[in-house]
Amino acid sequence: MSFSTLRVTLGRIILVAGVLVLLFIPYLLWGTGVATSRAQEDLRRQFAAAQHLHHVATPVPPPVATAVAPVVAPVIPAPAPGGPVGIISIPKIAVSMAVIEGTDAEQLRSGPGHYPGTPLPGEAGNVAIAGHRTTYLHPFYDLDRLVPGDTINLVTVQGLFVYRVTSSRSVDPSDVGVVAPTPTPMLTLTTCSPRYSATQRLVVQADLVADVLTGTSPVVPIPGAASTPGTATRAAASPAPVHQQWWPAVLWGLAVAGLATAIWAAALRFRGGRRAAIIVVGLTTWLVVVYAFFGALAPLLPASF
Secondary structure (H helix, E strand, O other): OOHHHHHHHHHHHHHHHHHHHHHHHHHHHHHHHHHHHHHHHHHHHHHHHHHHHOOOOOOOOOOOOOOOOOOOOOOOOOOOOOOEEEEEEEHHHOEEEEEEEOOOHHHHOOOOEEOOOOOOOOOOOEEEEEOOOOOOOOOOOOHHHOOOOOEEEEEEOOEEEEEEEEEEEEEOOOOHHHHOOOOOOEEEEEEEEOOOOOOEEEEEEEEEEEEEEOOOOOOOOOOOOOOOOOOOOOOOOOOOOOOOOHHHHHHHHHHHHHHHHHHHHHHHHOOHHHHHHHHHHHHHHHHHHHHHHHHHHHHHOHHHO
8 A cells, every 4th residue: 555545545534533523522412312302202101101000190289388397208119120200390490301210321311310229209218310411411401500499399100299409519420428318308319510521420409398199109018118207218329330332332433434435435436426326325324324323432431421
């Protein structure tokens, strides 16, 4: 291979790499939300079906905060991993999303995730929920705007639960104490901090201040679980480990490179309309493969949390 050919080849590689970098940024910010939107629709349908089974398909009335402590919901089994826990809404930052059971990388791509091992919303103890900050519809993008006194609403098959923010702070990602059991019913929301980084975790905590229990949810006791108000009902959970699988990203990356090379070579062989057709069809196919490549690559990046 001559120096001229090597220089041209290297230039093409740098050009394709530059295009991929430019495309990857909007993919992270907006493209990741496409799959999340579909997942959210599915989770909402599943939750509506669960409400129907528990005879609470109609909206519950808004709770009224009083001097009397809210009634703690009875302990019921958590949904299966990947199932809907309920709907979280945060009026101040215009958030309304279905919460999924689980906090691994795949589950958090569907929406905010409930930490397995922590109580369900409305139950006694520390309810913990994690969410993405800048990707996958970025549900917790503005979580840092919450201040003491702001409200967070959670609807489950057991009713509607209102939490009032008490604190907001950043901690090290290894600090799992923020999701530890507590003697009082409270809520902990976690996300990455600062935006576009995973160097710390932003933690917002809130106390249960009001609720409306439907009173129609069947209570299935969990062996060994306590249901006494004000005590933790499940062991605290650590953040789910991220199992990095590089091979899908590597394979899709090779497909991107191979297809780009094939399109380039084919375009050089023809002229006129045939070349234009090859470029249009080839680039369309290439962009589809690039989208799949980005989908495999994004979960491997810490900042994509």
